[in-house]
Amino acid sequence: MTHAEPLLDVRDLRVTFDIRREGDMPWSPPRLLHAVGGVNFALNPGETLGIVGESGSGKSTLARALIGLVPANGHAIWQDGTDLIGLSPRRMLRYRNDIQMVFQDPLASLNPRMTVGQIIAEPLRTHHPGLSRAEIKTRVKENMERVGLLPNQINRYPHEFSGGQCQRIGIARALIVEPKLIICDEPVSALDVSIQAQVINLLADLQRDLGLALIFIAHDLSVVKHISDRVLVMYLGRVMELAEAQSLYAAPQHPYTQALLSAVPVPDPELERSKTIIPLAGELPSPMSPPSGCVFRTRCPRAQAACAESVPELMGSPTHLTACHFPGKLSEEEVALAVQAEAEPA
Template identity: 60%
Template sequence: MPPAQPLAAAPIQPVNKGAPLLTVQDLKVYFEVGGNRLLGKEPGVVKAVDGVSFDLRAGETLGLVGESGCGKSTLGRAVLRLLPIHAGRVVWLGQDLAKLDDRSMRGVRRDMQIIFQDPLASLNPRMTVGEIIAEPMQTFQPGLNKAQVRDRVKAMMAKVGLLPNQLNRYPHEFSGGQCQRIGIARAMINEPKLIVCDEPVSALDVSIQAQIVNLLMDLQREMGMSLIFISHNLAVVKHISHRVMVLYLGKIMEIADRNSIYYDPLHPYTHALNSAVPLPDPDQERGRSRIVLKGDLPSPLNPPSGCPFRTRCPRATEICAQVMPDLLPAKPGHLVACHHADTPRGN
């Protein structure tokens, strides 16, 4: 097993300043729950993603943060059209994915892949590692012969830190970190342009998390793909991301470059998330003051009026209950949805 390692200090991959690779416009993903129309009882509606818009450029990593139930994973899967979209547009290289039929969408999927949260559960236990990694090539590159497939599988295994002679083993013979490396190899074997990383390190030990994050950054530098990185670990998101988007009950609270989000946040929810990140220095950790949010996350079936964060916000006033704030630029490249973004911190 590779030795434990800290998060790398190397700079992240520069972003291509050209046209966006991906454009998401006013995306909405709703789910109906409960109810029985035969008995006249209308179902409830969960607005898991409610009007989200952003761009993603080639080679860029966008981090998604927020509490459980804020819509991060739903947003990531909707972008890949793994979940139905209620409204809005997902434009990939100029194509509106909602307008593509299944056959056309299949051609796009080679360039859009996903890495799942649970390493072992995402792998077929009846297939060998070689078969798992080779499966996407058999789908999208059927013209390759067996020797070519085997060579590419071995080369990819070496890239992600696995021994090529392990390709005939089964997933249960590997550790959690090794299984996640298998999942990464499968996602990258066709050299996609976009990978959605759906909490890829949350099920791993801290030292293994660092290895996987550093591996993703190394592969991004080598292959140039874009990442949407979803995580509860704000330190990891800060390390790997160019920009960070903060979600709360399906809406964007703040989006900016990683340094602005962590060192100069404007939304009170972002302040609270930063306050929850432990500091490595014990003296600083003991002496810091924390922001403790009151109450639990409201039900997405019955969200608060106005700003969804107002029921837990220390800055909330009457206007917060009446009007949902627009996501507006507070500084160049720094957008925030808050009526009191200019209120001094702590007030």
């Protein structure tokens, strides 16, 4: 792990949406939805950070806030000292070159009326308007090759490609401006399982060869396991655990991470049958009224009175941080009680 200045230092990042409904009067109180509730992490140059959390936990909103697509509070300090939060679109443009995104739905994120060549060239035209047509074409072909596409397919349209190939087009489009960071928002969630590994391996190879930093968002801990240097686990807009991948998978400290990991299928059928999935109590609370204190406490097998009183801070060692008042491995009794409570709800 490097000890240089972080590429990006995110401090207390918050995103709140006011979702007034039809029929609300101008003087009606705002309806506030806390999509991201105070996220902290630092990303090192060349590092791959996996961000995991179930649907609605604020992963996409966090990513969009970093590049100025949704208004946010808090800080995201780029390595040159600039705070990206609240930058004017004009000043943000420079950083939008260095931070590229790859989206979930490969086909939907590509303009159907543009050829692959035009799509991949688009960020180059935005950020480097002085380049000649010939230079642009050379760079498009180089990047097609780099992601495993045939350069002679440059004049084809997105619908002529498979989902996995469309995602390669999206990756080439992100790479062409030589960014320092690519944020991949569930880049493989829409792909067949057999194709997922190919795209993950491509991203891992590119990350290694080009020294890129990656933020790799997924809803499943198994997807980011092999690609991530560190993993950040989100729940209801907050960071539950942030640790080096090896440490997180071998010894998860947060009860939520333990529950997520217990649900990941294991390849050995005998182990799969005999393992216990740690159930989560009740329903996912609404981000409009998150629980007081620890937002996970209403579903936690270990919750105590103290959990309602104060928000747990991320604590532990620099390589393994947990936001929990009572971190550590759940005992067999705790798991058994949770399973029992699930079987006979009150």
